[in-house]
Amino acid sequence: MQLALLPRELTPDAVLAELQRRRGAVNGVTARDLVFVITGRVSSADERKLRDIIVKLRTDGHPICAHPALGYHFAATASELNDACVFLVQRAHTSLRQAAAMRHVALPDLYGQLGLIPPSTTEEPSE
Structure with a gap:
């Protein structure tokens, strides 16, 4: 029997783990989709929280790229x-x-x- 993955909270660790799996612009993901992958839900409040988390992670030195046409991804x-x-x-x-x-x-x-x-x-x- 395989257990289903439970939605997680939107935390810096969860965002970092997901973005580390998305290296390179070809693997970019929109804020909305990134929130959904992590939490299993979509909300504008979570998207705002995601953007704040991205700022913190970048300030901590993580190479998180973003562009409206490419989405969020780790620099490859x-x-x-x-x-x-x-x-x-x-x-x-x-x-x-x-x-x-x-x-x-x-x-x-x-x-x-x-x-x-x-x-x-x-x-x-x-x-």
Whole structure:
């Protein structure tokens, strides 16, 4: 007799275990599907919790990639990890542009107020 797998709670360990089985962009999974695989249910609250867990896991150094077209997955190559990091930086820059516009300040001024170096001076030269 084979026992059915019981749904698990959405925890960092459960998310990490599932994503470690999904290496490479070809194995990406949407937030909704990832929540369902782990918990056996679908809810927007669980999807929000998943995103918070992903932030924690990334902050702990796990190479979790994501892109709207690819879903969540573990980086299989250095190139995938780099692409994911570039995507995150672009999203952050978009948010900063919005904040600058809402405050009616130039983006370079906002960077200065935040003590950040604008991306144009931190990017590596292209070959």
